[in-house]
Amino acid sequence: MHKRRGRTSRIRRRKLFRSSESRGVTESYKYEFIELKKWLKDRKFEDTNLTPACFPGTGRGLMSKTSLQEGQMIISLPESCLLTTDTVIQSYLGAYITKWKPPPSPLLALCTFLVSEKHAGDQSPWKPYLDILPKAYTCPVCLEPEVVNLLPKPLKAKAEEQRVRVQEFFASSRDFFSSLQPLFGEAVDSIFSYSALLWAWCTVNTRAVYLRPRRQECLSAEPDTCALAPYLDLLNHSSNVQVKAAFNEETRCYELRTASSWRKHEEVFICYGHHDNHQLLLEYGFVSIRNPHACVYVSRGWNQFH
Numbered sequence: 001m002h003k004r005r006g007r008t009s010r011i012r013r014r015k016l017f018r019s020s021e022s023r024g025v026t027e028s029y030k031y032e033f034i035e036l037k038k039w040l041k042d043r044k045f046e047d048t049n050l051t052p053a054c055f056p057g058t059g060r061g062l063m064s065k066t067s068l069q070e071g072q073m074i075i076s077l078p079e080s081c082l083l084t085t086d087t088v089i090q091s092y093l094g095a096y097i098t099k100w101k102p103p104p105s106p107l108l109a110l111c112t113f114l115v116s117e118k119h120a121g122d123q124s125p126w127k128p129y130l131d132i133l134p135k136a137y138t139c140p141v142c143l144e145p146e147v148v149n150l151l152p153k154p155l156k157a158k159a160e161e162q163r164v165r166v167q168e169f170f171a172s173s174r175d176f177f178s179s180l181q182p183l184f185g186e187a188v189d190s191i192f193s194y195s196a197l198l199w200a201w202c203t204v205n206t207r208a209v210y211l212r213p214r215r216q217e218c219l220s221a222e223p224d225t226c227a228l229a230p231y232l233d234l235l236n237h238s239s240n241v242q243v244k245a246a247f248n249e250e251t252r253c254y255e256l257r258t259a260s261s262w263r264k265h266e267e268v269f270i271c272y273g274h275h276d277n278h279q280l281l282l283e284y285g286f287v288s289i290r291n292p293h294a295c296v297y298v299s300r301g302w303n304q305f306h
């Protein structure tokens with residue numbers, strides 16, 4: 001006769017179940033992450049709290065190596081690791097950006113650098129970071145028209161507006177790309193194609209962190225607030241967590257503190273913002289199953305009695 005399991009046993013089983021649901025499989029042994037860690041270490045960053053892992057439901061993310069307490073610093077990424085417009089202007093692209101009129105936008109500067117460095121392949125000093133970026137994105141702007149047609153009408157309209165905006169961004173940038181021809185041994189049209197720029201645009205749009213606005217004289221007056229943050233951008237989104245993230249002017253690091261506590265070997269999340277699922281899909285290419293900000297869009301002219 002089996003002994004009856006008591007309340008303590010049931011609680012233990014529930015904890016084990018929750019743990020197995022959220023526990024990931026480490027990916028730190030993979031070549032691309034070994035190279036990324038070496039690259040980050042050369043730039044004065046070595047993480048002791050988190051490690052890359054693959055999780056059920058969310059895919060690739062970052063897992064806690066130890067228990068993390070509320071308010072604890074979980075990442076402090078030196079400025080030398082960030083990809084900003086400063087990075088671009090100080091590069092081989094700087095002379096071309098400085099003399100181009102009208103001045104390129106901060107977004108164009110970042111996208112141009114990404115496409116150029118990706119084209120450089122093994123010769124790019126940013127290769128370890130580029131290698132862990134997605135090869136493709138699932139934002140509606142990347143989807144085939146017949147797939148976009150299946151979206152709810154309000155989201156479909158926004159997706160089509162976004163596609164037009166990116167197409168206009170590409171068309172208006174082609175003359176600037178042509179001015180870069182002296183840097184390349186092949187036609188710039190084959191390097192700075194629409195698909196290449198779309199990939200770069202999605203990289204910035206889905207992965208950039210926010211910096212305090214600054215003004216570069218050689219760039220347009222559009223807000224210059226985006227930075228790509230290698231390794232930190234592996235953190236996945238959850239609407240149910242809170243973090244404090246900002247660039248620290250004194251330490252010259254982009255710092256991330258958690259307002260939640262995490263058990264050892266749990267996936268650590270950040271919150272991209274209080275977005276409903278339409279906005280998450282439009283801007284980031286995914287939806288959240290348990291989204292407290294979920295809402296239903298009603299088309300104008302809808303009649304409640306029909």
